[in-house]
Amino acid sequence: xxxxxxxxxVSDGHRLAVRRSGHGGVPLLLVxxxxxxxxxxxxxxEPLAEAGFDVAAPDLRGYGDSDFAPDGFYDFAAFNADLIGxxxxxxxxxxxxxxxxxxxxxxxxxxxxxxxxxxxxxxxxDSMPELPDAFAAAGIPAGTPKPAIYDYxxxxxLHADELVAELDTPERRRRYIAEFFGHRMWCPPNAFSDDxxxxxxxxxxxxxxxxxxxADYEVVMGTRPMSGPExxxxxxxxxxxVLVGPDQVTVGEHVAERCAIAYPQVVGPFWVPGAGxxxxxxxxxxxxxxxxxxxxxxxxx
Numbered sequence: 001x002x003x004x005x006x007x008x009x010v011s012d013g014h015r016l017a018v019r020r021s022g023h024g025g026v027p028l029l030l031v032x033x034x035x036x037x038x039x040x041x042x043x044x045x046e047p048l049a050e051a052g053f054d055v056a057a058p059d060l061r062g063y064g065d066s067d068f069a070p071d072g073f074y075d076f077a078a079f080n081a082d083l084i085g086x087x088x089x090x091x092x093x094x095x096x097x098x099x100x101x102x103x104x105x106x107x108x109x110x111x112x113x114x115x116x117x118x119x120x121x122x123x124x125x126d127s128m129p130e131l132p133d134a135f136a137a138a139g140i141p142a143g144t145p146k147p148a149i150y151d152y153x154x155x156x157x158l159h160a161d162e163l164v165a166e167l168d169t170p171e172r173r174r175r176y177i178a179e180f181f182g183h184r185m186w187c188p189p190n191a192f193s194d195d196x197x198x199x200x201x202x203x204x205x206x207x208x209x210x211x212x213x214x215a216d217y218e219v220v221m222g223t224r225p226m227s228g229p230e231x232x233x234x235x236x237x238x239x240x241x242v243l244v245g246p247d248q249v250t251v252g253e254h255v256a257e258r259c260a261i262a263y264p265q266v267v268g269p270f271w272v273p274g275a276g277x278x279x280x281x282x283x284x285x286x287x288x289x290x291x292x293x294x295x296x297x298x299x300x301x
Contacts, residue, residue, distance in 0.1 A: 033101020
């Protein structure tokens with residue numbers, strides 16, 4: 001059974017739901033993406049705590065059991081204002097941050113926005129800063145157009161209210177989210193059982209939660225204002241471990257070449273056979289071991 005969340009006030013009564021274990025260990029923040037919540041870390045929290053980490057896996061604002069954004073913002077600066085508040089509430093000065101999907105981009109932004117708070121980074125997909133000029137100067141061609149299967153980006157970013165109106169029952173909302181674990185090919189076939197999907201899609205049965213999860217796509221498409229600039233336009237200088245699951249349609253091109261520029265202290269990228277986009281759930285043993293070995297010096301300290 002997943003660890004039950006507790007609620008931590010991060011600013012002016014605004015609360016995040018957090019699954020935590022391992023008090024007193026090396027601070028480790030696990031940041032989920034879309035279409036997930038902190039439940040995606042269910043197979044990581046306890047093993048990493050047993051390895052010596054103090055593990056916290058929050059639901060981002062608007063997701064899971066966390067409060068909705070009090071100011072209406074769902075951009076990287078807003079997410080990180082909450083997460084820095086969480087670090088302060090725990091008394092954590094510096095942390096290891098691991099993330100995937102949206103969570104990886106939030107972690108990248110945090111590393112650049114608050115470099116004194118991030119010791120090192122673990123990225124569990126091919127997310128990285130956008131550095132078009134640096135990539136072009138290195139002879140890395142621009143990416144190819146995205147396939148039609150990415151239609152959800154336009155719908156969620158440009159027609160979010162209409163889409164939520166179509167998904168007018170809890171069952172339809174959960175079925176829509178389940179598509180990302182299925183025919184949209186973000187992971188290998190049958191990577192998730194019916195019980196897995198029942199657990200992971202349950203938070204999205206609520207229409208307001210589903211609507212909040214579309215906000216990041218609105219930011220990407222330019223239809224929602226931001227609370228501040230995104231600091232994902234520069235390399236990440238902290239040591240960074242990158243693990244990539246090859247069995248997903250979302251993987252871009254020239255990943256190794258881009259990583260070498262985006263992460264000057266990169267370890268990897270390492271390809272994890274049999275893994276797709278949801279590596280914390282699909283390959284938890286590999287993820288847990290990789291984080292433990294990458295941070296071995298911190299754990300010994």
